[in-house]
Amino acid sequence: MKIITARDRREARRFAHIPEKLFQGNSCYVPPLWAEEKNAYRANHNPILKNSDFELFIALDDFGTPVGRTLAYVDHTYNRFYKAKTGFFGAFECAEDAAAGRMLAEAAEKWLRDRGMENVIGPIHPVAENWGFVYDGYDTPPVYMSPWNPAYYHGFFTENGYRKAKDLLVYEADSRKGYRTPKR
Numbered sequence: 001m002k003i004i005t006a007r008d009r010r011e012a013r014r015f016a017h018i019p020e021k022l023f024q025g026n027s028c029y030v031p032p033l034w035a036e037e038k039n040a041y042r043a044n045h046n047p048i049l050k051n052s053d054f055e056l057f058i059a060l061d062d063f064g065t066p067v068g069r070t071l072a073y074v075d076h077t078y079n080r081f082y083k084a085k086t087g088f089f090g091a092f093e094c095a096e097d098a099a100a101g102r103m104l105a106e107a108a109e110k111w112l113r114d115r116g117m118e119n120v121i122g123p124i125h126p127v128a129e130n131w132g133f134v135y136d137g138y139d140t141p142p143v144y145m146s147p148w149n150p151a152y153y154h155g156f157f158t159e160n161g162y163r164k165a166k167d168l169l170v171y172e173a174d175s176r177k178g179y180r181t182p183k184r
Contacts, residue, residue, distance in 0.1 A: 068094030087112030089122035101156035
């Protein structure tokens with residue numbers, strides 16, 4: 001297994017399509033809007049990446065087949081505003097392979113450390129949706145602009161020292177039965 005970086009347009013396209021290959025046939029996986037996704041990882045089309053340093057990482061198995069991906073980025077606007085040295089990772093997708101998950105996290109962490117970052121937050125996709133991991137309810141298809149992931153992602157990150165920053169909640173309602181604001 002090895003980690004490569006997606007530096008050219010062909011590799012960036014390969015990066016974008018990894019989840020489609022990994023989760024093909026899974027009824028809970030909803031592919032992105034490809035017209036948007038194809039530009040999500042290009043600085044000239046993404047306002048967050050335009051002001052960031054970033055790298056796209058792909059995990060390949062021993063046969064050269066992609067088994068995972070992640071994006072690491074330094075958002076200079078965020079760091080100036082918060083007077084921080086925080087790096088981010090996002091667009092994490094991986095087969096059920098703990099070694100691949102660990103190698104992707106380590107590649108992103110090293111890349112961020114090499115740029116002087118002292119903290120890592122993620123997954124935060126550098127677009128306004130798909131932040132965080134689903135901790136419960138991964139057997140339910142996601143609602144629009146919310147993440148979905150398999151159950152094993154939680155273990156990938158807790159076993160590597162990550163901890164939850166906060167809860168992001170998604171509610172389901174049946175409009176035919178009326179809707180009340182949930183009590184918290």
